Amino acid sequence: MGEDVETLKRRTPLLDYLRQHNWTGHPASRSEFVGLCPLHEESRPSFYVNTRKDVFYCHGCGQGGDLIRFVQLSRGLSFRQSLACLDPEITPEADTTAVLDEAADFYQQQLDHSPDAISYLRRRGVHDLVLLRELGIGYAPGGTLRRYLTAQGYSFDVLQRLGLINARGADALYQRIVFPLQQGECIVNLYGRSIGSAFAHRFLPGSKGGLYAWEKVRNCSEVVLVEGLFDYAVLRQAGFFNVTCSLGTHLNDTQLRQLCEGERTVYIAFDVDRNQSGQHAAEQLAHLLITHGISARRVPLPDGHDPNSFFVEGGDAPQFQSLLEAAQP
Numbered sequence: 001m002g003e004d005v006e007t008l009k010r011r012t013p014l015l016d017y018l019r020q021h022n023w024t025g026h027p028a029s030r031s032e033f034v035g036l037c038p039l040h041e042e043s044r045p046s047f048y049v050n051t052r053k054d055v056f057y058c059h060g061c062g063q064g065g066d067l068i069r070f071v072q073l074s075r076g077l078s079f080r081q082s083l084a085c086l087d088p089e090i091t092p093e094a095d096t097t098a099v100l101d102e103a104a105d106f107y108q109q110q111l112d113h114s115p116d117a118i119s120y121l122r123r124r125g126v127h128d129l130v131l132l133r134e135l136g137i138g139y140a141p142g143g144t145l146r147r148y149l150t151a152q153g154y155s156f157d158v159l160q161r162l163g164l165i166n167a168r169g170a171d172a173l174y175q176r177i178v179f180p181l182q183q184g185e186c187i188v189n190l191y192g193r194s195i196g197s198a199f200a201h202r203f204l205p206g207s208k209g210g211l212y213a214w215e216k217v218r219n220c221s222e223v224v225l226v227e228g229l230f231d232y233a234v235l236r237q238a239g240f241f242n243v244t245c246s247l248g249t250h251l252n253d254t255q256l257r258q259l260c261e262g263e264r265t266v267y268i269a270f271d272v273d274r275n276q277s278g279q280h281a282a283e284q285l286a287h288l289l290i291t292h293g294i295s296a297r298r299v300p301l302p303d304g305h306d307p308n309s310f311f312v313e314g315g316d317a318p319q320f321q322s323l324l325e326a327a328q329p
């Protein structure tokens with residue numbers, strides 16, 4: 001057992017796990033990263049990850065420990081359950097896909113009855129009903145999924161293992177717009193964007209998969225890469241079909257491999273935010289792609305904008321096209 005735990009931790013360093021779950025940390029020292037604590041609500045970063053010792057500590061809530069401890073705390077699981085959900089060989093894949101399919105369907109049905117969710121989508125510039133359906137966008141009102149899925153015969157354990165419900169049996173996604181994330185035909189995860197004041201981005205535990213909708217663009221010689229799904233949605237709506245999304249600025253190995261297969265130009269359209277983190281990430285990625293023989297360009301969005309806000313605040317397709325043409329390596 002002890003050896004298994006060590007193997008598991010070696011395979012997934014804590015920082016990698018956190019990044020796969022959309023945690024953003026900034027270097028604090030040679031072997032430390034700091035960011036917002038995923039275990040409690042806070043506005044100033046007090047969550048430290050020590051990459052040398054492979055442990056975390058939060059000065060806000062006082063929690064700390066290794067990867068297994070983090071999974072226990074973040075998902076309300078026992079030590080043994082945490083090991084099981086970190087070990088891909090223990091998770092039956094077919095089962096996972098079927099439950100996620102059901103959940104995504106359910107959330108999609110809820111969208112039609114949720115005026116708050118519709119008006120949120122409008123505010124984010126997404127109004128094309130055909131696109132909503134094509135992307136399978138739904139809404140998680142919270143408090144209803146568990147009843148629906150258990151009525152379909154899925155056990156509490158399965159729902160909990162997938163992270164659809166927490167240890168207390170409450171729905172994990174609550175008042176969130178839901179995008180199903182697919183790999184090929186299979187849904188591998190769900191992304192939930194809060195429409196209220198809760199932490200903005202949420203994924204279910206487990207991998208977020210490769211690049212979003214990669215199958216649709218893998219043969220394109222020019223690909224626009226964005227960091228958020230609302231960026232993706234508005235670009236698709238504006239008629240740009242060669243778009244994909246990395247779900248954050250940190251690309252996992254699968255995503256990087258996808259961009260590097262074949263010959264292409266990648267237009268990186270990450271957020272141009274005040275703290276420069278999006279641009280910094282874009283610069284590093286461009287560099288990395290070039291070393292892999294892929295041509296990369298950074299799209300010069302106006303200060304303070306991402307593709308979503310660019311369109312929401314009146315930008316149009318010809319203007320975005322000009323930005324693509326002005327993009328520099």
Ligand SMILES: [Zn+2]
Nearest residue numbers: 037040058061
């Ligand atoms: Zn904390």
